[in-house]
Amino acid sequence: MKKVLIFTASTGGGHNQAATSLEEEFIIQGFNVTKVDALKETSKILDLLIADGYKVLAKNLPKLYGGLYKISDKKRINNKVTNIITKLVRKSLYEKIKKNDPDLIIATHPFIVNVVGSLKEKNKIHIPFISIVTDYHIHQTYVNRNVDAYIAGSNHTKECIIERGIPKDRIYSYGIPIRKDFLKPKLVHKNDDAFTILLMGGSMGVRSIKKVLKNLVNNKNKLRVIVVCGNNRLLQKRLKRRFKNVYKNKDIIIYGFTKKIPILMDKSDIVITKPGGLTTSEAIAKKVPMLIPYMIPGQEEENADYLVKSNMAIRVTEINNINDIINKITSNKEILDTMRDNMQKVASNHSMGNIIELSNRLIKDYETEWRVSYGK
Template sequence: MRKILIFTASTGGGHNQAAASLEELLKSNGYSVVKLDALKETNKLLDSFISDGYRILVKKFPKTYRELYKLSDRRKVNFKITRIITKFLRNKIYQIIQKHNPEVIIATHPFLVNVIGELKEEGKICIPFISVVTDYKIHQTYVHSSVDAYITGSYYTKLSMMERGIPKEKIYHYGIPIRKEFFVSSIDKKKNKKDDFTILLMCGSIGLKAMEKVLKRLVKSKNRIKIIAVCGNDVDLRIRIEQKYMDKYEDKEIIVYGFTNKIPELMDISDIIISKPGGLTVSESIAKNIPMVIPYVIPGQEEENADFLVHTGAGIRVKKIKEITDVIDNLIENPSLLREMKKNIKKLSKTYSMESIVEIVNKLIEENKYNTKNYKKERVIS
């Protein structure tokens, strides 16, 4: 059985979700898959420093995170940063690759790109390498000439990569890997036109306080609406919303979820999503053909994701939360606006194909059969 090695890392949930979706996809196509968190497997101290540091920065010091994100996107600065990370990870990553001897390596986190790229460049390994870009604009950390294929979320992303010198032949905008449930509808009939306008309100693990502020504004809408609020693992938030908002308004139906695996089904019955624009959430909304309204972002990559949605007409960015009531009322009272956004989203989803990712894997394996003589399995890194 052909073996695939997938590397991820726990800086935000999107990288792990993409890795899990790839694992499911490849296993269903007959592959043996090993999925590992690269930082946890190789350097727990570095993992704690990076993962915890990321969470603290985006929650407590978002402006600082934005500046660090932009600074690290500069080629010279990025080179120095990736050199340090590579130094910490390189030997153990090489040992893991030697142990599992995969036919293809896939990374859903950019920290692995330079590590594996360097091993390929030096002839330590001769294994096809796929990098999955989990946001909608490329960051310098993803750029390496030894990557054999990039999986991206859109043609917009592809253009930003080509601007950085990545050959277009290596870039496949088949969509960021997401669960198969997002590609099928859970309802047989179209939503009854008499149903209330339905809003799916989410926020991910970051921005829970902002979510409550949004809800406070939504209940002031002059229209009948249904609000499905997903609070994740924040039990206190869920209880607070239930006590404060449920059954308090005659023309507002409010349904509250904690952590749930029913997001695909909830998207099917919703007219719009209000959420922060994480790369995976954006991909899921595109696959489900549901426009997004964006009242909060993690500075850096999510600002770029929001720009992508606005630029393509698939989303609306709300600069101030107090404006969201007017935005929603405008969409309800002018349904042609929502129809136009859905039309724009359909254009984006035309190239989405998880099976095409499998075809890339197959293609790289076949091509590599004629290039394995340079692979020195027993060579030790000096």
């Protein structure tokens, strides 16, 4: 049984979700899989600084986070930062690799890329290495010549990676890994004529999502609004108290954490969300056009730019104007039809099966060229 070692990190949920989706598929395909939160298990200090630091900055100081994201995207500065991280965790990560003795290593977080890349550079390991890019643009932290294959969410992402100097034959537009449920044909259909909106983005806090909902309930049209608050129980409680069963010709349904997102997307005409890589990939797979009224500066801004330019999403620059956009969409069916067609074109390239096939090929190539060994 071939062994796969998947490294992730807990800066936002997307990296872990992608790792879990890969883990599930590799197990189905007969692999022995180990998933490791690399920062948590190698350096508690770094995990505190990076993972917890991300959560604090993204939630409370998003502009500062966006500035740090852009500064660290510069090659010279990025090299200094990633080299420090590599020196701090390389030994521990190397021990994890030796202990697991994998046939393949996959990273769903960019901070792992330089660490594994340096071990390959120093001939400490001779193992195929795949990097999963979990956004639609690429940050300099992902770039390392020792990566054997990059999995990109779109052809646009592939071009961005090529611009950073990575050979195009190492880049595969197989899609950001998402749960299988999002890849299934539509399971449910609406049973009435109410325009249905799926509203997500609880991690942005109470104010933004509450402001969107406050505008939607004042829309003149008959609307069904399905709100998903995730683990934000305070948000769920406040929204239920404020909006539940009080508006004429509006059906407001409020969830906390739920695993029913694929079904809720099937029921929805549009999704209003922040543009995280995983959430937007799920929407693309389900062909549900997006409205983007809020985002964290940095990678989410870049994702939004791509989605809007590709006509799969509409950017809402002012939440108070969101009803104008809703009214335009509901009165012109062709707008959403065109957006769905664009999503279908992107989604048609996505395949977890292709990722498995690529993995098998890399393992076979390495077995032919190398005897798996470790440096002293």
